Amino acid sequence: MIEIQDVYKTFGENEVLKGITAIFHPGKNNLIIGGSGSGKTTLLKCIVGLHEPTKGDVIFDGENFTNMNFEQRVPIRTQIGMLFQNSALFDSMTVEQNIMFPLNLFTNQTKAEKLDRANFCLERVNLAGKNKLYPSELSGGMKKRVGIARAISMQPKYLFVDEPNSGLDPVTSILIDELIAELTAEYSITTVVVTHDMNSVMGIGDHIIFLHQGKKWWEGSNKEIAKTDNKELNNFVFASPFMRAAKASL
Numbered sequence: 001m002i003e004i005q006d007v008y009k010t011f012g013e014n015e016v017l018k019g020i021t022a023i024f025h026p027g028k029n030n031l032i033i034g035g036s037g038s039g040k041t042t043l044l045k046c047i048v049g050l051h052e053p054t055k056g057d058v059i060f061d062g063e064n065f066t067n068m069n070f071e072q073r074v075p076i077r078t079q080i081g082m083l084f085q086n087s088a089l090f091d092s093m094t095v096e097q098n099i100m101f102p103l104n105l106f107t108n109q110t111k112a113e114k115l116d117r118a119n120f121c122l123e124r125v126n127l128a129g130k131n132k133l134y135p136s137e138l139s140g141g142m143k144k145r146v147g148i149a150r151a152i153s154m155q156p157k158y159l160f161v162d163e164p165n166s167g168l169d170p171v172t173s174i175l176i177d178e179l180i181a182e183l184t185a186e187y188s189i190t191t192v193v194v195t196h197d198m199n200s201v202m203g204i205g206d207h208i209i210f211l212h213q214g215k216k217w218w219e220g221s222n223k224e225i226a227k228t229d230n231k232e233l234n235n236f237v238f239a240s241p242f243m244r245a246a247k248a249s250l
Ligand SMILES: Nc1ncnc2c1ncn2[C@@H]1O[C@H](COP(=O)(O)OP(=O)(O)OP(=O)(O)O)[C@@H](O)[C@H]1O
Pocket: 011, 014, 016, 034, 035, 036, 037, 038, 039, 040, 041, 042, 043
């Protein structure tokens, strides 16, 4: 479980987050949504320690991460899997080397053990046998899947994903969403996804927080979102005529 307690983040004069409080539970797909510039990525970075909150705390299973120094954070960091935009694979490394990278960095496993884990993760994302390919030889969807394989290589308790579907076609996007949701349920991971994709919101949004004007404006599930009378959320989710018509037919 991750608890975010009254988190503020200011850049110069720009107060981006104005007291966000939320709880993200294990085994759930927790989605952060909101307009462009609403602070979604900033919140994600505050949670994982890539930004320090100006005020407030982030607590991982009872441990106050915000108060810890670099060294103290290491045990929690090793339980975090991340998939950021563009998959962030190392172009000069093969698929297998990319997946083994965190294992080389953080474990004392033998080469055979690391290879076993890489093969398991590759199989889990339906890319068995693609070990020796380089990122330049992969499609966008395959890159995301390798990114996911690398993110789960350390058997993370927490998984953070920023815009998993950017640049993917709708069918591949659904496959990536389903993969994230399956892994989350299978390993009871506390997953936090930043997304713009309304298909993801409706498809896998167990728990959604909507950011607006630096605040948590609304919180609920994908079932509740369809029935919300929150004006700003409605304007955001049902911005297109197609989505409005879909809502009207519910
Ligand atoms: N490192 C930084 N330094 C200064 N300002 C920043 C920094 N990172 C983000 N910001 C500002 O914080 C605000 C929120 O940015 P953020 O990237 O979190 O929004 P977002 O909701 O993820 O947007 P998008 O959906 O467009 O990716 C923006 O005004 C941005 O300019």
